[in-house]
Amino acid sequence: MASRQKSIAAPVRHVVCAIDSQMVYGLGVVMSSLQRTTTEPFRLTIGYLAGTLPEGDRDYLGRIMDHLGVLYSFSDLGNDPRFITQGHISPTTFAKFLLADQNPDAHLWLDADTVALPGWDRIFGLLDSTTTQQGLLVAERGADKLGLPFNAGVLGWPAGSRRDWSSRLNELELVDTQEQYLFNELYAPTAKTVSERYNSLTYRIDRIPDVEPPFIIHYAGAHKPWHLPRSLSGPCLRHSCPWSAWFNAEAEFLRGLDDPSLVAETHRRQRTALRSGKVRWQRDHAGLVFLRILVTLGPLGRVLVGLLGPLASRAPRGTHPLH
Numbered sequence: 275m276a277s278r279q280k281s282i283a284a285p286v287r288h289v290v291c292a293i294d295s296q297m298v299y300g301l302g303v304v305m306s307s308l309q310r311t312t313t314e315p316f317r318l319t320i321g322y323l324a325g326t327l328p329e330g331d332r333d334y335l336g337r338i339m340d341h342l343g344v345l346y347s348f349s350d351l352g353n354d355p356r357f358i359t360q361g362h363i364s365p366t367t368f369a370k371f372l373l374a375d376q377n378p379d380a381h382l383w384l385d386a387d388t389v390a391l392p393g394w395d396r397i398f399g400l401l402d403s404t405t406t407q408q409g410l411l412v413a414e415r416g417a418d419k420l421g422l423p424f425n426a427g428v429l430g431w432p433a434g435s436r437r438d439w440s441s442r443l444n445e446l447e448l449v450d451t452q453e454q455y456l457f458n459e460l461y462a463p464t465a466k467t468v469s470e471r472y473n474s475l476t477y478r479i480d481r482i483p484d485v486e487p488p489f490i491i492h493y494a495g496a497h498k499p500w501h502l503p504r505s506l507s508g509p510c511l512r513h514s515c516p517w518s519a520w521f522n523a524e525a526e527f528l529r530g531l532d533d534p535s536l537v538a539e540t541h542r543r544q545r546t547a548l549r550s551g552k553v554r555w556q557r558d559h560a561g562l563v564f565l566r567i568l569v570t571l572g573p574l575g576r577v578l579v580g581l582l583g584p585l586a587s588r589a590p591r592g593t594h595p596l597h
């Protein structure tokens with residue numbers, strides 16, 4: 275009887291994320307990777323700001339989660355004029371504050387531009403021992419980069435009340451990455467830090483020891499793996515570049531789909547995702563501009579990649595999608 279009760283109870287582990295329609299395809303891939311490698315079931319909350327995730331997107335994601343066997347719910351978070359767009363960072367990134375307020379239970383926030391590898395869910399054990407006083411669990415960030423102490427793409431929220439981000443946001447002057455700044459100000463002094471393996475930023479990949487490979491790779495920045503025409507993913511896969519983990523997860527995701535209409539819809543979304551994200555002519559968009567050129571060139575993209583091949587070794591691993 276006890277085991278029967280256990281089998282029908284909702285999973286204790288809780289993952290939350292927030293997306294807009296630009297990130298739908300990416301979310302399918304990361305959720306497939308989580309589900310394939312988890313050792314225990316988890317439930318998922320998908321938050322979105324009002325009007326940014328139309329019903330068609332929600333229906334599709336619902337079908338994907340049903341197919342994956344992930345128990346999910348959506349949460350319409352309304353909107354807030356203080357949530358601003360900064361460079362490639364969408365207002366949706368502020369949703370983590372709203373979801374943390376809404377969910378006083380322990381839960382894991384995960385950006386949709388990530389991929390999970392076996393071992394990732396050990397983070398729940400670490401979260402169990404995170405106290406309300408610590409307030410938050412974050413992954414270490416190498417000291418080599420000037421700036422904020424931690425990246426907010428993977429956050430463990432312990433059970434308990436949250437700190438008052440809203441009044442602080444009212445007073446905050448405009449700074450780069452407003453939301454990350456706020457996080458660091460509120461939580462960095464007390465947060466529990468865990469290994470960088472739980473939030474391995476691709477530009478840091480070279481510094482992560484081979485014997486301690488990433489559990490969660492985070493494709494931070496304007497250009498994402500889904501922007502690369504897959505006919506050009508060969509060099510990346512051959513060199514096991516950080517993007518190859520995402521391409522492998524995508525291949526598993528696609529292989530697992532059996533319903534023909536879901537397969538067709540997923541392929542349509544894969545094509546749309548190639549051109550998702552707004553290109554801006556600023557420095558941190560160079561990668562996205564390059565990928566958009568490759569998409570536009572079609573088969574000729576191969577020629578360009580061939581010409582640039584000799585230069586690829588000069589780009590740090592993880593920053594460049596072609597090696």
Ligand SMILES: [Mn+2]
Pocket residue numbers: 385386387427492493494495
């Ligand atoms: Mn991110």
